[in-house]
Amino acid sequence: MPFETNATVASFGGQLLKLSHNSTVIGSKMSLNLYLPPQAVSGAKVPWIFYLAGLTCTGDNGAEKGFFQQSAAKSGVAIAYPDTSPRESRYEGDDASWDFGRAAGFYVNATKAPYSETYKMENYITNELYDALPKEFSLDPARVSIMGHSMGGHGALTLYLKSPQKFKSVSAFAPISNPINCPWGQKAFTGYFGDDKEAWKKHDATELVKTHKGTLDVLIDVGTGDNFYKQKQLLPENLEAAAKDAGHPLGPNGLNVRYQEDYDHSYYFISTFASDHVEHHTKFLISQSNLIDL
Template identity: 45%
Template structure:
């Protein structure tokens, strides 16, 4: 693992690393914010997933989550959004698929299945590395994300409730199967059988797995978001939560769009949400 750069940020350090991923089979980058504290083993970890066309620096540099993580003594982990350097034909042709758009799943269709395994990478490799190398997240791990990253936060939390103790999202793709973005990506990553897509759809997972988060789920959605009705569809998650008996706080905000101006406005509430779940 190589430290690429570091920046003093509030009462901690924002660092960026590169390491050779055994699961992806390529070098991967990630960001890590560590608050100033004496005992890292007691510091909870909040995984922050960015959206389409983003990378490991996007959430870290635009959401200002470090300000509130410093106060709560929570570490922040910023994974990349896809493998880099796979050199698969068509990988860079669209901003909503391929590079920068891994959808936080494990592809089963060649040629994508050789490298696009972001689900396993985050859950089985990156988080364990951060726990082992830095001692962070031993007590608690939460997850949040924006847009495609919100989709990733919800689906990973519903699949791995023993790893993630809390979940929230900003303007998430609530049902990838019912989103044009998802319907563009899922058949390419997972094949044409829509049954396989259900394992990459937050609403389908929630209503089929029996997984529940007793403290609820926090969702913020801007109602001036150009994608709210066509791609994100928060009402579908609201209905899935009703059917599943899952408590959800879904806050709709007039005036706010899909940008990180929206995310940064409400990120304090999300850090506080996860801090409370972690007992901070």
């Protein structure tokens, strides 16, 4: 499954690659961005992080507006920015609203027709890209982490909790933390899974954390000025309560939800705390002695 490089952009001594490929999981062409730090450009195998974007987004949003590259270059970490849903496979009504269908794949494998045919974003991330990218680029297949924003924060948390053996660490910006209890999640899960609400729980971080057996060292940032937080679309407090009830510590070195005063849901918020999240992942991915000055 070769990747086609459509553009190469110099960034902090490294390269941002704009890629496309024919996905066997999705069954159509997909696009993504990949940032290679200077260490990878020089040929070293580097650890890497998935960044999963939110509703309405593509793989370009985080790469162009997230301001992750400077910290990634300093730490010697690559970042993969996949798309948020299939693009070429179309079904009636899949672009009728901004919070379902195209650009709203929720990083799940749909089980309800017709979406079950191609909306397999969980497998696309955790199997196809996870395996294929290190085969073609200077990425270490044994050192991978995951983070995301909003819908992508939901994706990062759930994919980590379902496959902790695949990811060294996880973080999230304003994640949809309890989708079975918010309008966004209820709409998406009805469309992708049908009405079986027990099945929905398999894709909900608040439900998954209840049975998580390993340690939990997670960084989450939420803005108190975020209208979606105020509208109860995000519900990080439910995730905190579930983690505490399951015996997981809250705060630093546990489930660390930081409520950032006045920040909203935008990339102004994400870019402000981007370096904190990269640094969080470097604790698990790379020795501090390998950092370089920029």
